[in-house]
Amino acid sequence: MGIAERKNRQKQALRERILDASRRIVMREGFAALSMRKIADAIEYSPATLYLHFASRDEIAQALCEEGYAQLLETFVPHARIADPAERLKALGRAYIAFGVAHPQTYRLIFMEDPSYTGAALGGAARKAQASADEEAGAEVDDATTSSAKKQAAAREPATAATALSDSAAHTDDDPGAAALHIMLGALEELKAAGRLSASADVGVWAEAFWATLHGIVALNLTCPVFPTAPLDTVLNLTLDVWFGSSSAVPEPAVKPTPEPRAKPKAASA
Amino acid sequence: MGIAERKNRQKQALRERILDASRRIVMREGFAALSMRKIADAIEYSPATLYLHFASRDEIAQALCEEGYAQLLETFVPHARIADPAERLKALGRAYIAFGVAHPQTYRLIFMEDPSYTGAALGGAARKAQASADEEAGAEVDDATTSSAKKQAAAREPATAATALSDSAAHTDDDPGAAALHIMLGALEELKAAGRLSASADVGVWAEAFWATLHGIVALNLTCPVFPTAPLDTVLNLTLDVWFGSSSAVPEPAVKPTPEPRAKPKAASA
């Protein structure tokens, strides 16, 4: 069987070469420029050979996406150990933006190209967020029908940073997107448990809204050459302060979030 | 000269037919599916004829973009009359998201396709934001070199909603993007003048960060089929409350933004 194993190794090696070349093309010229011909050229094989390893261009793209999800999650992991949940969320936000700026084409591929690619990243994650929200609302969860119900159990008790991390690590293998979102959910739960979020706040909604905010900063920055006019860090810091309060050691806080929530009456529109 | 005028009218009419057909194709199949052949088919002319009215496909796309900018601005205008600046900003945010959801392909074309398209919308706008920020910082503005310096003068004094609107209306003809951003800047200036924003807050940064946030919600919604899991309005309301405070008449505010800004010490990261 040694011969079969060698052949298998060679097959896997070529598969990796294909993905390597594809990754380089995407990083250099963007996803739209990824074609079977170009990949074949890059690895010095004929286009037909590619179809022995991938059924289509789309399958190659999906493989690249999965790498991207994992890569993004990796940048999250170290920050998940930060004790203060607000600081943790801010650090995660910074890591998210940093990833997008450092790997623009990868970010585009995952979050700005095909809905099915983005869905693969956020689909499972969003389902978990919904489940968490339902759970929080006191809805009954049918463990038999939910394959990942066991993993969600840890979120039921107000988790410490350590348990949140170890729990999310359980997701890492199968679904990086869900794991990433789960790290955020854990931090938001802690904030809420500490009374720094309204008791009626829905952490699932908070997580989705915050994620969308981060996405907006990255996406606009990648798409629009003149955004932002101000330094990116300045915009990011303001955004994080608005969401989770100013935490700088500076005596005078730079931003004072709406001291009078409902001071003025609503005006009639034309 | 009547003959020449008639020919001119006919030429303009065909130009409009081309744009109409293009708009329909983009709305129905997306910008990527817009091809000269398809347009020609739709208007029942040969592809070659198109090149008598537009130099290239790109020129058609840019014409569509300009319509889109103006369309977006139009949805802003009625809300610019709201007296309370925070409520005005929230209404603008809602209008922005509503536009993106109602006209997904138009929104994609303007803000998610080609950087040059988005730049045409935000480029001039961003320059104005920067100018406003400079001005605010006490920098001298050389009126001779800035063609629109006169228009910015109105923002110097804490403007009423009326003056902010009339001022922004002056931008409408030449640059819808700048006009839209200017409406937001005016509202932020008012917030600041009322002491509801820190005196050291940079309204240019606020405007860019808020715009990015709105963009994130729309973009993620358009790209990701499962976002948001929660109703879009719920996510939007939370986001607007986080940015400009809760203004609902409900006795218990749904969201309490970080009552203890710097309660916990910063934790050491691993």
Place this chain on the structure above:
DNA sequence: GTCTATACCTCGATAGAC
């Protein structure tokens, strides 16, 4: 397994007849 060769698309843009 890997190749050559090719079928079969779609595209933007242009030349030249009418």
Place this chain on the structure above:
DNA sequence: GTCTATCGAGGTATAGAC
């Protein structure tokens, strides 16, 4: 002004020789 015809380039995917 409008057409037909076409160039040349790009793409996915496959058939069949080796």
